[in-house]
Each structure stands twice: as C-alpha cells, then as structure tokens.
Amino acid sequence: MKLKNNLLYFLLLIGTVVYAQKSNPVADVTRLVTPSEVEAHLTFLAADEMRGRDTGSPEFEIAANYVAAQYKIFGLKPAPGMNSYFQPVPLQNAHPATGGEFTLGGDVFKYKDQFILFEGENMNWKGEVVFAGYGSPEELESANVKGKLVVTLAGTKDAGGNAMAIFTAAGGKYNDAIKAGAAGLVEIFASPQIPWPALVNYFAGNVTTKVKKGGDNPAPHLWLKDGEFESLKKIKNGALSGSLAVEGIKKIDVPSRNVIGMIEGTDPKLKGEYLIVSAHLDHVGVQKNAQPGKDSIFNGARDNAIGVVGLISTAKYLAQYPPKRSVLFIALTGEEKGLLGSQYYANNPVVPLNKTVFNFNCDGAGYNDVTMATIIGMERTTAEADLAKACQAFGLKAAVDPVPEQNLFERSDNYNFAVKGVPAITFAPGTKAFDADLMKYYHQPADEVNSLDFDYLIKYFRAYVYANVLLANNPAAPVWKAGDKFEVEAKKLYGK
Amino acid sequence: MACIPLWGQKNPAAEITKIITQQEAEAHITFLAADEMRGRDTGSPELKIAGNYIANYFRQHGLKTVPGAEQYFQPVELERFSPATDATAAIGDEKFLFKESLVVIDGVDILWQGEFVYVGYGSTDELDKIDIKGKMVLALAGSKEADNVNKIFSASSAKYDAVKARGGAGLVEFLTFSQFPFPALANFFMGAPRWGLKSAGSTIPHVWLKPADVKKISFKEGEQYAGKLEITGLKRELVEGRNVVGLIEGTDPKLKEEYVIVTAHYDHVGVGKPVAGSQDSIFNGARDNAVGTVALLQTAKYLSQYPAKRSVLLVAVTSEEKGLLGSRWYADHPLVPLEKHVLNINCDGVGYNDKSIITSISLGRTTADDVLKKAIKPFGLGLGGDPDPKEGFYDRSDQVSFASKGVPAIKLQPGLSKMDDEIRKYYHRQADEVTTLDFEYLTKFYRTFVHAVTLLANEPTRPFWVKGDKYEAPGKKLYNRN
Numbered sequence: 001m002k003l004k005n006n007l008l009y010f011l012l013l014i015g016t017v018v019y020a021q022k023s024n025p026v027a028d029v030t031r032l033v034t035p036s037e038v039e040a041h042l043t044f045l046a047a048d049e050m051r052g053r054d055t056g057s058p059e060f061e062i063a064a065n066y067v068a069a070q071y072k073i074f075g076l077k078p079a080p081g082m083n084s085y086f087q088p089v090p091l092q093n094a095h096p097a098t099g100g101e102f103t104l105g106g107d108v109f110k111y112k113d114q115f116i117l118f119e120g121e122n123m124n125w126k127g128e129v130v131f132a133g134y135g136s137p138e139e140l141e142s143a144n145v146k147g148k149l150v151v152t153l154a155g156t157k158d159a160g161g162n163a164m165a166i167f168t169a170a171g172g173k174y175n176d177a178i179k180a181g182a183a184g185l186v187e188i189f190a191s192p193q194i195p196w197p198a199l200v201n202y203f204a205g206n207v208t209t210k211v212k213k214g215g216d217n218p219a220p221h222l223w224l225k226d227g228e229f230e231s232l233k234k235i236k237n238g239a240l241s242g243s244l245a246v247e248g249i250k251k252i253d254v255p256s257r258n259v260i261g262m263i264e265g266t267d268p269k270l271k272g273e274y275l276i277v278s279a280h281l282d283h284v285g286v287q288k289n290a291q292p293g294k295d296s297i298f299n300g301a302r303d304n305a306i307g308v309v310g311l312i313s314t315a316k317y318l319a320q321y322p323p324k325r326s327v328l329f330i331a332l333t334g335e336e337k338g339l340l341g342s343q344y345y346a347n348n349p350v351v352p353l354n355k356t357v358f359n360f361n362c363d364g365a366g367y368n369d370v371t372m373a374t375i376i377g378m379e380r381t382t383a384e385a386d387l388a389k390a391c392q393a394f395g396l397k398a399a400v401d402p403v404p405e406q407n408l409f410e411r412s413d414n415y416n417f418a419v420k421g422v423p424a425i426t427f428a429p430g431t432k433a434f435d436a437d438l439m440k441y442y443h444q445p446a447d448e449v450n451s452l453d454f455d456y457l458i459k460y461f462r463a464y465v466y467a468n469v470l471l472a473n474n475p476a477a478p479v480w481k482a483g484d485k486f487e488v489e490a491k492k493l494y495g496k
Numbered sequence: 497m498a499c500i501p502l503w504g505q506k507n508p509a510a511e512i513t514k515i516i517t518q519q520e521a522e523a524h525i526t527f528l529a530a531d532e533m534r535g536r537d538t539g540s541p542e543l544k545i546a547g548n549y550i551a552n553y554f555r556q557h558g559l560k561t562v563p564g565a566e567q568y569f570q571p572v573e574l575e576r577f578s579p580a581t582d583a584t585a586a587i588g589d590e591k592f593l594f595k596e597s598l599v600v601i602d603g604v605d606i607l608w609q610g611e612f613v614y615v616g617y618g619s620t621d622e623l624d625k626i627d628i629k630g631k632m633v634l635a636l637a638g639s640k641e642a643d644n645v646n647k648i649f650s651a652s653s654a655k656y657d658a659v660k661a662r663g664g665a666g667l668v669e670f671l672t673f674s675q676f677p678f679p680a681l682a683n684f685f686m687g688a689p690r691w692g693l694k695s696a697g698s699t700i701p702h703v704w705l706k707p708a709d710v711k712k713i714s715f716k717e718g719e720q721y722a723g724k725l726e727i728t729g730l731k732r733e734l735v736e737g738r739n740v741v742g743l744i745e746g747t748d749p750k751l752k753e754e755y756v757i758v759t760a761h762y763d764h765v766g767v768g769k770p771v772a773g774s775q776d777s778i779f780n781g782a783r784d785n786a787v788g789t790v791a792l793l794q795t796a797k798y799l800s801q802y803p804a805k806r807s808v809l810l811v812a813v814t815s816e817e818k819g820l821l822g823s824r825w826y827a828d829h830p831l832v833p834l835e836k837h838v839l840n841i842n843c844d845g846v847g848y849n850d851k852s853i854i855t856s857i858s859l860g861r862t863t864a865d866d867v868l869k870k871a872i873k874p875f876g877l878g879l880g881g882d883p884d885p886k887e888g889f890y891d892r893s894d895q896v897s898f899a900s901k902g903v904p905a906i907k908l909q910p911g912l913s914k915m916d917d918e919i920r921k922y923y924h925r926q927a928d929e930v931t932t933l934d935f936e937y938l939t940k941f942y943r944t945f946v947h948a949v950t951l952l953a954n955e956p957t958r959p960f961w962v963k964g965d966k967y968e969a970p971g972k973k974l975y976n977r978n
C-alpha cells in the first residue's frame with residue numbers, strides 16, 4: 001500500500017514536471033519574456049552611443065558582441081563546424097569611379113554624362129565590340145562574344161524597357177555574358193520611368209557595399225544612356241572597334257560578421273531539421289552633413305533593434321524549453337546595404353540549406369496598427385495556421401502584407417532564403433499602410449526607444465516567440481503553398 | 497512551488513549556485529573586455545557603452561533608480577587638464593625655464609607680477625605667521641616629515657589648499673627631494689592630459705622649481721622678492737562621467753533604512769602603444785576590472801530575486817584609474833545620506849595567483865570578518881588577507897573614498913598571495929585578456945562574493961572598524977558613535 005502510494009506520488013511528480021514543461025507554453029512565454037528585459041535590450045542596442053549600428057562601424061561590432069553575450073548567457077552552442085558564434089562575412093566598399101570614357105566607332109561616351117558603371121575596375125581596354133539583342137543566352141551565343149565587349153538592350157524581349165524588368169534582368173544577363181566569355185557588358189538604358197540624372201546620382205554618387213568576390217577583377221558592366229549616336233545604330237549591323245577607360249575606383253575591404261547560435265532539437269528525427277530565426281542587426285549609421293545641433297543618429301529602434309530583441313527573446317525561451325527541431329539563430333549584418341548578410345549566409349550556409357526547413361525572419365519598417373502583427377508572406381506557406389494561433393494567443397491579429405506593391409517580401413532577409421527554395425517569411429510589427437505615421441520614423445533620427453509603445457511590443461515579442469515554438473515543434477514542417485513562385489526552387493532544394 | 501524561495505533564503509548558497517553561472521560570467525567579461533571596447537578609458541565612447549551595458553542589466557533585473565541617478569546614471573563632473581605649453585618664472589634675479597627648472601602642477605593661464613614670499617615648508621603654523629594674502633607663496637616642497645614620494649605629494653596638495661584658503665596668489669615650491677629626477681617629473685606633469693574632479697572655486701597656480709643653481713635666494717622665512725610668473729597653453733575642460741547606480745530595497749522595515757553599497761570600477765586605461773612583436777595596443781582590463789564589474793552584475797541578479805533585509809546600492813564607479821574619481825565624487829555627493837551607508841564592499845583586483853582563496857585586502861580591519869569567514873564555506877575557498885601591506889593596496893582603490901569618510905569599507909578580490917611576475921604579467925598590460933582567465937575559479941569567486949554580500953546585508957548587527965584602525969575616528973564622527 002505504502003509502496004504503491006509512493007509510486008503514485010512519484011508518478012504524479014514526474015507528470016507535473018512534464019506537464020509544466022510541455023503543455024503551457026503561452027504561460028511560460030509570458031513569464032520568460034518580460035517588459036523590463038525587452039526594454040533593457042532595446043535601450044542598449046538603440047542608444048545614441050551605438051551610432052546607428054552601421055555595417056563596418058565599431059558600434060556594429062559591439063552590437064554583435066552583445067548578441068553573442070546573450071547566446072552565451074542562455075547556453076546556445078556555436079553552429080556545427082564553428083568554434084565561435086561569429087560567421088565572418090567579407091564585405092567590400094566600392095567608391096565610385098571618378099572618371100571614364102567609352103568609345104564606339106567614332107562616338108565618345110563620357111562617364112556620368114552618358115554611362116554609369118555597376119561593376120568593374122580601373123581599366124584601359126581596347127578591342128572589338130559586338131551587339132547581342134537583349135542578351136539572352138541564345139543571342140549571346142550567336143553574337144560570338146568571346147573576348148569582346150557586348151552591347152545589348154536593357155530589359156528583356158518580353159518586357160521591353162520596363163524599369164522593373166531592366167533591374168531584375170541585369171544581374172543574370174551580366175553573368176550569362178561573362179560565362180559566354182565576353183570582356184564586359186554594356187546595356188543601352190532607355191526607360192522613361194527613371195530619369196538619367198537620378199540613376200547617376202544613385203549609382204555613381206554613393207559608396208556601395210557588396211559581398212567581396214574572390215578571383216579575378218570583375219569585368220565591366222555599363223549602362224549607356226540611349227540617344228542619337230550613329231554607333232548605336234551601326235553596331236546592330238556588325239562589330240565595331242571600341243575602348244573603355246575607367247579611373248578612380250577604390251575598393252576597401254570591410255570584414256563583418258553574422259552572429260549564429262544553435263539550440264539542438266530534442267526529437268531524434270526532427271533534430272536533423274533546422275528552423276532559422278533571423279533578424280538584421282545593422283542599421284544605417286549617422287547622417288552625414290546633418291545640420292549642427294540636430295540629431296544625426298539613426299538609432300534604428302524599430303529597424304531593427306525590435307527584430308533583434310525578437311530573436312534574443314526566442315533564444316532565451318527555447319534554451320529553457322528546447323523544441324523538437326533544431327533552431328539556428330542568426331543576427332545578420334549588411335541588410336541595409338542590400339541584404340548582404342543573408343545573401344552571404346544563403347551562399348555559405350553552416351547547415352546544408354536542404355536541412356533548413358523554414359526561415360522566420362523578424363524585421364519591420366515600424367508600426368502603425370497596434371492590434372496586429374504584419375506577416376510578410378503569411379499566406380504563402382503552410383505556416384499560416386501556427387502564425388495565426390500564436391498571434392491570437394497574445395491578443396493580436398495576424399495580418400497579411402498591406403502593400404504588395406512595395407515588394408516588402410523581397411526587401412528583407414527572408415528573400416535570400418526564399419530564392420534558394422527555403423520557405424521564408426518576415427514577422428513585422430503591425431503595418432496597415434505605408435503612411436505618414438510610419439515614415440515619421442522609418443530611417444529617421446526619430447526612430448528612438450523612447451517613442452516605442454511597450455504595451456504593444458511585449459505582445460508582439462511574445463507572439464513571435466510563441467510562433468517559433470509552434471513552428472519548431474510542429475510535426476509537419478511548413479512548405480510553400482502549391483503554385484507559389486518559389487515552389488520550383490523548393491522542389492530542387494529538397495528533392496521532392 | 498511557493499516554498500522554494502523561502503527555502504532559498506534559508507540556504508542562499510544553493511540558490512546562488514543555481515543563479516550565478518559560469519557561462520554568464522564568461523559572457524559578461526567577454527563583452528566588457530573585448531578589443532572592441534578599447535580598454536574602457538575615461539572620456540571614451542566605449543566607456544559610455546560599458547556604462548549602458550551595466551545600466552541595462554540593472555534595468556533588465558528590475559533594479560530601482562535612485563533620485564540623482566535617473567536612468568541609473570549619476571553624473572560625475574570630471575575635468576580634463578591639458579598641461580601648459582610654456583611657462584617661466586623670475587624671482588628676484590633668478591630665472592626658471594619651462595621643463596628645465598620649472599613644471600606646472602596646477603593652475604590656469606596667467607601673467608602675474610608681484611611679491612614672492614618665502615615660508616619655509618609652509619606648514620599651517622608658518623602660513624598663519626606670515627601674511628601671504630595676494631602674494632605668491634615660495635616654499636620647500638612637501639613637509640619636514642615627508643620622506644617619500646607619496647607623502648610629499650599629499651603634503652604638497654594639502655599645502656596648496658591651505659594657501660588657497662588664506663588668499664595666497666599661488667604656490668611655488670622648491671623640490672629639494674633628490675630622488676625625483678627633474679626631467680622625469682617634467683615628463684609626467686607636462687606630458688599627457690590628466691584627469692581630476694571639477695575644481696571648486698578659483699584655480700591658483702601651483703608650480704615646482706628645481707633649486708640646483710639657485711644662489712640669490714636666501715631661504716629666510718618672511719623674505720620677499722619681486723618677480724613674475726607666466727603660464728600659457730593650459731586647458732581645463734569639463735567632461736561628464738557617469739557612475740551607474742541601481743538599488744535593491746531591503747525587506748526589513750527597519751534595516752531597509754541602512755544601505756550596503758557594493759562598488760566596482762568599470763573603467764580601465766584605454767589604448768597604448770603596441771607591444772613589441774605584436775599589433776596589440778589595447779589594454780583590455782579583463783582582470784582590472786571587468787572581473788569586479790561582473791561581481792556587481794551577479795550581485796544585482798541574485799539580490800533582485802532574493803532581496804536582503806538591508807537595502808543594497810550597486811554602484812559601478814567611473815575613472816578609478818584616473819585617481820578614484822568616481823568613488824570620490826560619490827562619497828562627496830552621496831545619493832542617500834552618507835551616515836545611512838553602513839558598509840562599502842568594493843570589488844577590484846590587480847589579478848590573481850592563488851586559486852584556493854578569495855582575498856580580503858581589509859582583513860583584520862573591520863568586524864565584517866566573522867561574516868566573511870562564514871560566507872566562504874559553501875564554495876570551498878579560503879580567506880586571505882592583504883599579502884603585502886607595503887604596496888598600500890587598501891588606499892589605492894575605491895573603498896578608501898568611503899573609508900576616509902568613516903564608512904566601514906572592505907575590498908574583496910580574486911586570490912592574491914603575493915605581488916609576483918604572475919600578477920605583473922597582466923597588471924595594466926595588453927595581455928590582460930579574457931582568454932587568459934580561469935572561469936571555473938572565477939565562478940567560485942563570484943558565488944563566494946555574492947554570498948558574502950548577502951550575509952552582510954542580512955546580518956542583524958552592522959559592521960564597524962576594529963579598535964585602533966586609522967579610519968575608526970572618522971567612523972565615530974560619521975555615525976556619532978562613542
């Protein structure tokens with residue numbers, strides 16, 4: 001009798017422990033994700049002393065150390081094959097050319113007046129120049145481009161000179177031309193949507209940061225202003241001789257870091273599947289040429305200290321309640337420079353991408369609706385139900401992208417995972433429109449901690465943490481919904 | 497579940513072991529002593545970031561702020577003193593030239609003409625006998641009794657205050673002490689900028705002269721000489737420093753009015769020249785004093801969950817390396833009346849070379865010792881005292897700012913058995929990096945430290961100086977004790 005009672009008592013005890021750990025994550029999330037803690041992290045990361053956490057700045061490095069300290073406190077492990085939390089990300093700043101000249105037949109094109117340069121080095125090149133239509137692989141092949149500069153029309157045959165098509169096609173076309181052996185690519189830019197001076201300002205006026213490429217010096221990639229030039233007509237009938245001179249380009253290495261920590265899954269099988277929780281750590285630094293006495297620091301409390309605190313809060317929770325799947329936490333560098341940290345990670349993953357089942361990114365421009373969380377890509381994967389449940393548990397609606405025309409899906413780090421096929425979406429604070437309320441803070445010195453609504457944010461953080469808990473424990477990994485444009489890549493990646 | 501906190505209070509050692517973890521200690525020290533923090537120098541942006549780190553840790557753990565330290569920061573008015581770029585003096589027929597025979601210790605730019613009056617050593621008796629008002633006081637440096645560098649400095653600085661109080665135009669001293677080579681002195685005082693607390697009131701000149709070739713001054717008390725003194729290029733800038741202050745209120749209705757103040761300095765000495773054969777120019781200050789700063793953080797974490805009967809103030813003090821400036825400022829501008837501070841526990845160290853003990857530099861000087869002996873037991877460390885009183889460790893860190901006002905003040909640090917090469921290898925060197933620390937030992941140290949603070953903050957009787965200690969008298973005065 002006694003023995004039996006003791007046994008019963010013991011079983012009850014065990015049962016209690018198991019019950020406490022498994023069955024009430026909403027209460028546990030509420031207990032572990034506290035207002036004072038999230039306020040402390042936000043206040044540290046978005047302080048003036050952090051000078052806007054610009055990629056390449058000492059303050060960004062200190063922010064990275066801060067995230068690493070949190071990983072260490074929670075007991076996260078370095079990712080497999082790494083001996084620290086830091087993934088080196090080799091970036092490079094390119095200072096634009098200061099001058100240049102492109103000649104074709106008898107015509108002379110001046111740098112900035114008639115052409116801009118996307119890629120290239122200081123150079124002095126002479127040789128043959130050929131034309132290849134819109135530069136499709138077939139056109140490149142028949143134009144016999146080897147060792148020559150190749151001139152094409154910008155955009156594609158189907159879309160013509162539509163600005164979006166021009167931008168989207170440029171990268172691939174350049175790669176195809178180089179692969180075909182061309183000495184460089186010259187695109188004739190003719191889009192009434194974008195005035196030439198705006199292009200010059202943007203691409204020839206700013207230092208650009210990119211992931212550093214190894215190997216040989218990159219071949220030149222030019223955009224030529226369309227105009228009344230004889231040579232642009234003549235070249236369609238046959239090769240011309242030409243030259244390209246570029247000077248003043250400076251490239252400076254900017255070593256940076258992604259901060260990666262891991263929690264191993266508890267399920268013998270599912271632990272081989274990884275959820276990636278990501279948020280970019282960088283912001284846009286300090287305003288140059290600010291008026292004296294005016295706040296010049298872009299604190300980036302919303303963009304994206306909030307996202308980083310979402311990530312830190314998730315790490316804290318999951319370290320105490322490890323889920324079935326393994327989880328990688330990645331605080332990313334270089335988002336504001338063009339999603340560079342996620343681009344580098346997606347090309348150099350520390351766990352094979354086909355073992356990465358989902359990326360749940362936390363990033364936003366700010367918020368103007370405190371009744372909801374906005375989930376960019378909400379309706380595109382089967383994670384939808386878990387996301388709705390997580391938001392609802394903390395009194396928030398889960399809302400879809402309010403402004404698809406802004407291409408938000410492609411403007412945050414989730415995109416670099418999505419293009420590889422990994423279902424990848426972004427959790428953002430409630431955004432009902434891109435209106436004045438939002439723009440008041442977006443990339444402004446006013447984006448400070450003291451303007452945040454902590455009553456709302458605590459719900460937002462808890463919903464994000466809980467959503468990750470659900471996703472990391474759900475027996476079925478989320479997938480793209482049928483017909484999504486990334487489904488094809490996903491099938492390639494996962495071999496299904 | 498409700499019984500666990502109660503049980504924890506009865507047995508704090510077990511709770512401390514659970515709450516104070518090695519991984520957390522390692523995380524904090526790694527952050528604070530990283531190369532990116534560039535040695536946390538006074539006036540640097542990195543020291544501000546270190547202050548933010550501490551303040552937000554206090555915020556995270558729900559510590560209260562104290563009036564006068566809103567957002568956890570107590571402003572400390574520091575002054576950066578850039579030495580004169582030129583100076584000359586003429587006293588009667590004697591001339592003194594910048595750096596060759598004259599150094600400027602203090603003052604402002606000045607072109608002064610008038611009477612110099614010789615006052616011997618310029619003891620207060622001598623100063624009272626001779627009318628110095630409006631005159632430049634000419635004296636021998638130090639005092640009759642001062643027989644070493646430190647004593648000369650402190651006598652000299654007391655004399656300067658006495659001259660100021662009596663309306664003297666300035667203090668000009670002949671440095672007769674032969675152990676100072678004059679060029680070294682000139683380098684020290686006329687080299688890099690120095691830091692101090694904002695000076696109150698007027699700043700009269702304080703100058704040292706080399707007397708070697710002086711023939712035309714008679715060194716007779718009361719003798720006067722016409723002359724002039726010119727100082728140029730001297731700069732004094734005000735810089736705001738910050739002590740980081742958090743409060744954990746006591747639970748006992750009576751004892752909560754008594755405050756235990758736990759301190760650790762969070763500044764270090766910044767960046768210097770690279771070590772030969774390496775690129776490392778950063779003085780990381782892992783031991784000095786990231787280790788102590790983290791003791792403060794760990795105490796905040798534990799006591800925020802298990803508050804003591806007494807109130808506990810946690811103060812990360814600034815600019816210790818510039819002359820205990822943060823603690824001196826606090827002692828002069830306490831955020832609760834000083835007599836309500838019953839004990840200061842300071843954590844600061846030069847390093848460690850005995851992992852079997854925790855060192856209490858003040859062992860034998862206060863009645864806190866009995867509690868310390870209890871506190872070390874659960875964590876397997878012994879208790880060591882000051883290994884080398886000649887070094888003057890006690891008077892060289894922040895606890896002395898409290899002790900000199902009478903507050904019983906103890907200094908705890910990782911085990912130091914003697915001052916040897918193992919200590920000097922790291923002390924104020926670039927090698928004082930986090931990778932050279934033994935975290936298993938430090939974790940024991942932290943648990944012992946937090947346990948000591950906990951017991952002392954709960955002990956019914958408050959500690960006091962032992963009879964005859966040099967700080968007993970100010971203590972009696974402060975607390976109105978017999």
